[in-house]
Amino acid sequence: MEQQVERNAGAGRLGLAWLDQETRLEKGLKADQLHASTRHTAEVIDGGPLSASFGSFSLSTVLRDMEVGTKRRKISPEEHKKAAELEEFLFGTGADGLEGFGKEGEQAVEDSIANLVNEAGNEAEDDSFDPDDLGNLVFEDRTGLSSMAELDGRGDQAAEGATARQASAGQAGPSGRRKPVWDDPDDAQARINISGRNRLRKLRVHEAEAVLSGPDYEERLREQHAKLHPRTSWARKGRKQKKPIGDGIDADAAAEDLLQGAGPLLGKSAKLPMGRIELTRVKDANHEEPSRAVVQSVQFHPSGQLLLTAGFDKHLRFFQADGATNAKVQSVFLEDMPIHQAAFCRGGSQAVVAGRRKFFYIFDLGAAKVERISGIFGRDERSLESFVTCPTPAADPLIAFLGRDGCIPLVSLTSRQAVGSLKMSGTAKTAAFSADGQQLITSGGDGIIHTWDMRTRRCLGRAVDEGCLACSALALSPTGTLQASGSSSGVVNIYANQSSPLSQGTIDTGAAPTPAATASPIRSLLNLTTTIDSIAFGPDSQVLAMASRMKRNALRLVHLPSMTVFQNWPTAQTPLHYVHSLAFSPGGGMLAVGNARGKVLLYRLHHYPSI
Structure with missing residues (x-):
């Protein structure tokens, strides 16, 4: 497996050297510089694992015979056959691919020049201008906009959800009491002994009561605070608007409601509860x-x-x-x-x-x-x-x-x-x-x-x-x-x-x-x-x-x-x-x-x- 990988790598380097030689010749580089670079690559391949694949066939010898200015010797049929096998191994073409290597490049250049000349002639004959022809010249990439729209949509939904959560956190529920912004699940598992301390005994409803859960303890504290520190009259919620007299409420009922709401003006206070005084x-x-x-x-x-x-x-x-x-x-x-x-x-x-x-x-x-x-x-x-x-x-x-x-x-x-x-x-x-x-x-x-x-x-x-x-x-x-x-x-x-x-x-x-x-x-x-x-x-x-x-x-x-x-x-x-x-x-x-x-x-x- 390792020999196969090395063989492929060496063949690739040889092909690159060959193509590189043709390219440099087109750019006008000196022949002796190209020959030296190619020989070096061939010597590396001959000294590697690829030399065993071709037997007595030496790439260095072939390239030396191809150098410019040397006398070419006649290639034997056996060497020509091995060269064809090497070409097929490298480029995957038929036996005649080496012969048409240079001709294919020249033919492709000639075909390209002929196509350009024909297109120029056709454009000269057609003087009309079609704006639709410019449609292919400008491309609008909407992939980014669509992704941004999706992100904006998600952001708007998240913002709306956050706003709704903030609004609902302070709104009153069906019972008229505001919903808590955050609940601790551990409060429900807490157990508070209110009979062991004198300051907590006042929270008991009856003397036998000893332990309260977290929510009950919180509710008792709120009730005790409301008793000790009652809210002032201006801080209380306003009463619901009564319907006008013409909507089914008689004058006696309206007068009764008025008297019920004028307790402080008449000097009548609520009854003092018995048993405990706050x-x-x-x-x-x-x-x-x-x-x-x-x-x-x-x-x-x-x-x-x-x-x-x-x-x-x-x-x-x-x-x-x-x-x-x-x-x-x-x-x-x-x-x-x-x-x-x-x-x-x-x-x-x-x-x-x-x-x-x-x-x-x-x-x-x-x-x-x-x-x-x-x-x-x-x-x-x-x-x-x-x-x-x-x-x-x-x-x-x-x-x-x-x-x-x-x-x-x-x-x-x-x-x-x-x-x-x-x-x-x-x-x-x-x-x-x-x-x-x-x-x-x-x-x-x-x-x-x-x-x-x-x-x-x-x-x-x-x-x-x-x-x-x-x-x-x-x-x-x-x-x-x-x-x-x-x-x-x-x-x-x-x-x-x-x-x-x-x-x-x-x-x-x-x-x-x-x-x-x-x-x-x-x-x-x-x-x-x-x-x-x-x-x-x-x-x-x-x-x-x-x-x-x-x-x-x-x-x-x-x-x-x-x-x-x-x-x-x-x-x-x-x-x-x-x-x-x-x-x-x-x-x-x-x-x-x-x-x-x-x-x-x-x-x-x-x-x-x-x-």
Whole structure:
């Protein structure tokens, strides 16, 4: 096989040398140079494997005889036959191919010249011009354009697919919720234990629930975040457009829809859910200047975010309670009186400050002026530390001080003088005004609650607080429908104001002592075991806060529609300490708690949109 390949290669080189010789002769090269090149090729072939194929036949001898200028010898028939075999082996032609080698080239040249002459003559005879003849002169290659079109088509399809995917990634699905841009398949296999950590236990629906899958865990986190951080009204999706009245909807239905959508304008909020209350602690209200003693009083301004704080450090402070910065607005130092109680009056334009002294102070917020009132004329009261103020900005608002021997002096804020007094059967320990300022309820050590008409200064009725040995706190709801009383034993009774014997309208004429009626509460709360010192209703009468300063973290929130206590707050980790005062903001969104450490804790109630 290798000899055959070498034989073919040698024959090819010989043929190339032969043809190369003819070409160089046509170009006028010297004969001796051509002969030398050809001889060299022949010698290489004779010394290779091809020499065995031709026996004694030598290419060098043949070429030497063909050199120009040498005497040609006569070729024998045997050599001529071997030359013919070599020619047939090289060129694959017949025996006469060598004889016509030169003639074929000359004949081809002559035929080509004759064809050109004939074509020129034919063109000269035909003078007409056909534009179609130029069609073969220009060729338009459309293969590249077609491939580019295919690529452009694929690119357009890919771009359209990408655009569709981007559009569909943010569009809402059939359920109204946006489709996720990307899903991790490992989330479905994840298992999260929510019972092992305190921060995750609030995600449980029931106490036995322990493990959640990845999607369920994500959904619970979203629900918890929505409860703690509700969306504002302007960020909610707009309601669907209602059909006009002429399209089958009557005027009554349209009016009903209008009233249903005007809830915020009418002041009606949604119902507070029972069982769990969602709230978050924000920055302390007095973090810029904490009290150096017990915070005895906290109260929100009736029309804004201004918060009043006062305590035994003799300072009356005002803070802008927004939950974010809680900047201090003003501070007043009363050198000669540790403050036991402070409250707004005259619609929030003034503040009354009292302590265990025979005098009290009135601070004007607009003028930033402090006025000292030297006691009550005609009364020898050793202490004016307890009082209540009329909540309405009436023409002549009153202050009701809790004096000795069941006497309740009434002082006008206009004249700064006593304008009357009320007399109870027992000692006066606590009192509360109604929201309109027309009624006053008082109670004391005998456990009897008195209801007073402030227009006639007469007692409307008396009732025994059921199960109460000594009443220590009273409160009336802003809506006027509920009354709450706290006792020294920790029991809090809630009464319905419209059906209670406290307001049946029986007038005590004083001619003969009438026996006190027995009032049956609609609910008795036994969650606290020490003396109730503070009770406060929420602005919509849906929540009630009650606290005792005798025990640590003794504060509870009550859901009034169901008359049950919220179970999730406060927790064991809530840093309430010993609660001495509390108050709700006008909008219900804030709860302020003053404790014995001198801090005013501030909590955001997420059910209420406004502060």
